[in-house]
Amino acid sequence: MPNATEDPLAARILDTLIHRVGKDAKAARPHDWLAATILTVRDDIIDRWMASTREAHAAGAKRVYYLSLEFLIGRLLRDAIANLGRTPEVTAALASLGVDLAEIEEIEPDAALGNGGLGRLAACFMESLATLELPAYGYGIRYMNGMFRQRIDDGWQVELPETWLAHGNPWEFERRESAYFVGFGGDVAANEAGQVHWSPAEAVEAVAVDTPVVGWRGKRVNTLRLWTAVAFDPIRLDQFNAGDHEGALAGQVRAESLVRVLYPADSTAAGQELRLRQEYFFSSASIQDIVRRHVQYFGDIRTLPDKAAIQLNDTHPAVAVAELMRLLVDHHEIAFDAAWEITKATFGYTNHTLLPEALESWPLPLFERLLPRHMQIVYAINAKLLREARKVEGVDDRAIAAISLIDEGGERRVRMANLAFVGAHSVNGVAALHTELMKQTVFADLHRLYPTKINNKTNGITPRRWLFECNPGLTALIRDCIGDAFLDDASALSAFADHAGDAQVQERFDAVKRANKVALVDHLKGVMGLRLDPDALFDVQIKRIHEYKRQLLNILETVALYDQIRSHPERDWQPRVKLFAGKAASSYHNAKLIIKLANDVARRVNSDPSVGGLLKVAFVPNYNVSLAEKIIPAADLSEQISTAGMEASGTGNMKFALNGALTIGTLDGANIEIRDYVGADNIVIFGLTADEVAAKRGGGYEPRAVIEASRELAQAVNAVASGVFSPDDPNRYKDLMNGLYDHDWFMVAADFDAYAAAQRRVDGWWDDQPAWRAAAIRNVAGVGWFSSDRTIREYAEQIWGVM
Template sequence: FFSCASLQDIVRRHLQQYGDLGSLPDKVAIQLNDTHPAISVAELMRILVDENGLKWEEAWKLTKGTFGYTNHTLLPEALESWPVALLERLLPRHMQIVYQINAAVLTEARAKASFSDQQVANVSLIDEHGGRRVRMGQLAFVGSHSINGVSALHTELMKQTVFADLHKLYPERINNKTNGITPRRWLMQCNPGLTKLITERIGPEFLDDIEKLHQLDAHAQDPGFQKQFAAVKHANKERLVKLIKDRVNVKVSADALFDVQIKRIHEYKRQLLNIIHAVALYDEIRAHPERNWVPRVKIFAGKAAPSYWNAKLIIKLINDVARVINNDPAVRGLLKVVFLPNYNVSLAELIVPAADLSEQISTAGMEASGTGNMKFMANGALTIGTMDGANVEMHKEVGDDNIFIFGLTTEQVDEKRAKGEAPAEVLQSTHRLREALDAISSGVYSPDDPNRYRDLIGGLRDHDWFMVARDFDAYWDAQAKVEKTWLDRSRWDAMAIRNTANVGFFSSDRTIRQYAHDIWDVQTA
């Protein structure tokens, strides 16, 4: 409905202004935002051929010239497919068009590229496995002149995985456009204190050209500026302290390290790794009260898809663990766990400026880009993360000394998955992990239902698809490095300032300029 309405309006207005459809790709650019509007490819062909009498070949040329496709995820469940029977019943003409497009693509694959039967099946718009389905990602790809990923790593993985054979057939189409965030909302609006401080130090030019934040780099070692920068952060933390008390009735200290993971709840994003670390840290604090522990508040927020059982179970686990840790006087307030409900942008605008540590710990090769990582970076939080998504480019921008990178690489993850071995050797050698998993699975944190997390933890022991167990030691060591750095406050503050100073590349202004220049062919004055 939305695709049909939008396209009819675009074509109507184009004809009204220019009189013919031959100039459509020169005057109109339509960007497909993931696979959701991919039916637009068939719909525009229907409008051009059926309603405006164009020949198929001309209509197909105009369609490809008009559409661009942004792929946002490599996850199979997010690359939509629809049953052929459903489309034949609801949209019979569109299904005819899809068949005709597919016939041309398959003929081209055999004739031009000499594809094997398997490669032909891979590029087909129709998936023949277990019930015939229309692959909307394939439809969007073949119907667009430009296909882009949203980070350098994601784009390379697109070429190697989900669109490998389509990339061989059309090698000129895939390009990268790394995501960005708007500094108007994610620095100037949500953190006026920091914006004012930066303006006083380097002038207001960065407000219009965020790349000018680079000038802040020269002030990272200035003790006076470090003190001012830290004071702004502390004020933002005090604001969040009040919100946490109001929302979930947990008292936390603004002097603690605010360790934040806010994003959609998904197993690949590994909130589970984070909360298991909290359990292991809780055990260590109780076992060694004599150590100089860094006070830490682990803050979680995010929503789970309604039918995603394990994601909802992870939310339950975070709250169960929070209940135990937050009410144990033996911990002496050194560790608190908070899950803030009803996550939305307004809440994020309060959490992001208050974060000290940004958790970007997805299984390598699974996060397309991430933008939360950029929002935290802009506000002077340090990142603990894997080499995944835009973390790779963040690492490049800030340098190895200003980010905490850990964990398996994409290649190592693929290698371990291919072997299909249970992570027995990891569980045998890592007593912290083993004891934490035993406590969770045996009902220590769910006395009302001791078996609540048995299957969730069992998945880590059996196959560990998301590498939670295998990355635990590396994560623990990276967190220890975080604590050591936190105790050297001058170094921490300098790192935080450098993160803000080097966030300019991740502005959506740069992203949109690249779309306009490289994909839409917008001529600037």
């Protein structure tokens, strides 16, 4: 081994390996070197972390607190050293020790703290908050097993526990001093003075576990604080000694259930209760922590809105509104009306969906049994709200019913989205279309009552992870063309458009893209045994599996294309690889059936010699951040084909465009704004608009007639329904296909012909490679506006008041 003492950093890594990991260099395995490298880099991060905290304290700075049930942070080593500007230094130090940085980066587990776009957005936002040097905490849950690790067995999704913490997490720090009592159930009583006291029947201790979040160029390090749950009596010795060994541990098992799994299935009463417990657990601990910190540093709780901006990332933490009210009224003895003004001035609420089932509501008996004091507070807020609403002209009984925090239609339920709306001074959507639809649909009556509260903050992504780190070849090309300004200001990418027609730049761009595709091909060959042609068009749809995202539309068009290639081999077909990835919720039957269908279609197509390699299909298992970092730079075509009006924003669309993929999509979510920024000639738009979807749903839409009128669609639907792709179970997809005939709520049939025609336009475009490459370069240049730095700056200036 070379003399590591010649490189000071290598010497430090070697010392860490010996004295903190406990391994001799000759015996060290890759995971030992990974741990030693992380711990060495972490030491430098800690210094910056502490300095950032001291600076915020000294300045009396207002802090941002971002509450989210998900933080999909992915692997952290490459992100940390890149943001510190130390990648060449660490690479060289490890090389001097005979270690390949890229090799050990690959074995770092993905943190299983999220599932899809919501969690990845939260992670991007945390990085941008640090990059913009804004003091901030992210608050969430430290899930022991995440959502699940997805395995595909015979085409079916199988859910397995995600064991990312099996060997510890060198990035995290337990904060035993930051522990809080979180109660459930019990009784509420008031004394003669009117002071209310809640006596929970059970409680757990929420203990903070902190992870540093490094901003670009290491200017600031913020904190991601995740909560783990501990029973106050982890073991009942009396029960244990009496022979009830399992019962003696029941308290700890019950506590750990709160932090075991992300999104436990809520199809049962027990599942619903666990979900509500989880949401209150992390919301309560977070609000207690925020209030404690404010009182410690600023004294007067009444100044909380001046020093704290709390952002609710979707409805999951909405109970935090009632929790802050409880602390203000019951613990700090603030009058109810004054407490309500403090609460509203402190909270902001981001809505991420128009889907009714995602606008959480809880059965009133469940909510009242678990959170009796909060139920009283919700009723008091509702009384205040409805009395104010009655004074407004035009607010009738129908509007009152829609505004109320209690849904009286059928089973009485507590509406968490309404609670978040009225408890916040700002309510924002995440794309221009989504924000307008919020005003017209789910929050129409609340918007009429509070016409200035709703605003738009279009989502963004961090260019550090989603360009500089995952696509260094493209980053180097851009630097050669336009210089380094875009590294600190993504809007400077616009200058890259001037090189779109340059043949030499196009040639280099194509070489970068092909190298990324070769790397992905090699990876998929290793994990799936699949052989793919890197010169084919890589057509990619990777996202959570949901019917509104319309993976089914993509699969049916794939079936139709397969039939056309076999029927007309004389045509000049463009070789195409169809890649799918994503997880379906454990209890979502149709989504899991769609995964199976994708795999059944892949099995048939990939084994058919008659297509001559012109079409390959693959469903890649266990989609996560690290897999996305491999697939996105290799993609040629980005599938963003949700039913118009149903995707709040999307961020995958931004990542693909930033890496030079062309978008095929509907006018939904941020696709509209992407079209505006990259140019209508550089994106493939098809299908119904949101208004047209609404009109069809309300106007007697008959999907059966549409299917029967489309030869390609009818043949594809009939082939799937009749068992062509499922000979082992010919009826497997019969109900799924009958759903298209009977109601087609997601407009798969309605948009099929337009989608198929758009795909044939893509074929023609791909055939003209100079035109394709020019459009791809214009996509890269056009999406600098979609940086999460821009989004966070808008939040900071217009909602949080911290810039």
